[in-house]
Amino acid sequence: MPNPQESKIEDFAFEYLQGYYTAQQGAKNILIGRSEKNKQGVEVEGLFTFKHSDNSIFLATVTFKNSQRLSKLLTSFKKEGLSKFRFATPVIMLLLGFYLSLRFELGITGFALTLVAAAAGLILHSYFLLTYLKRSINTLVNELKKHQANEQWLGISISSLIFRNNSLANYFLKLCQRRGIGVITVGKRSKVVLMQEPRTNICRKGDFLSHYASESSIRKAMQDDTILRVA
Incomplete structure (x- = not known):
């Protein structure tokens, strides 16, 4: 056997x-x-x-x-879910957004827009990654x-x-x-x-x-x- x-x-x-x-x-x-x-x-x-x-x-x-x-x-999806690399997108957007908000003195509005953009970036990255996996299958x-x-x-x-x-x-x-x-x-x-x-x-x-x-x-x-x- x-x-x-x-x-x-x-x-x-x-x-x-x-x-x-x-x-x-x-x-x-x-x-x-x-x-x-x-x-x-x-x-x-x-x-x-x-x-x-x-x-x-x-x-x-x-x-x-x-x-x-x-x-x-x-097996990879079962053990790890979607790639953790997708979290790089909101992190980069947060850093860039905070920098621009401070650089151009956008204040609370700039920080709020940055948070929204980062959340949207994570959602979109996750969506496209899952779509890629489904297309591969x-x-x-x-x-x-x-x-x-x-x-x-x-x-x-x-x-x-x-x-x-x-x-x-x-x-x-x-x-x-x-x-x-x-x-x-x-x-x-x-x-x-x-x-x-x-x-x-x-x-x-x-x-x-x-x-x-x-x-x-x-x-x-x-x-x-x-x-x-x-x-």
Whole structure:
């Protein structure tokens, strides 16, 4: 078993999702592909394919590409909140405002305006910093738009405790929920936690397998009723 401090979602996600689809949808002979590419050359870390009872093909993807960056953003916000550097803005404005008030003899009015400006500076700096963090998360989640599948999963190497009382983590989960993305995590105890299930998408023409470079080999394996594991 891996060291608890070195747990990585990619070491657990494949077995977990195989069990998930076996239990949730009664899937049999799940074909598992690793590092698969679609026909546009975009790589997805995990591909799960199986047939429903009506012979329709179901495909799910999982990615860990941005796991480390997402984990760092959410963990830092949980532990430290917004950067303390933002307090430099009101301090600088206070010093500058007091200097100008004394220099031009603005008196109480000048000091009052300085306090208001410093408070506004802190609020604006905090707002823009939080907006930057949210945009960073949006950019990382947007990567999944390139993956065509009935269901999409995002795996993160992070403790599920980081999501408690963490407004940035809540924003991340709501963003994934709006886009129908399932989220699984693994922390130091090497236990996979299902944070949220994905929404099922319907392919308008045929099935999503037609978007992938290994389409023909996977279809052949499914016809042969064999289990395929791509290294």
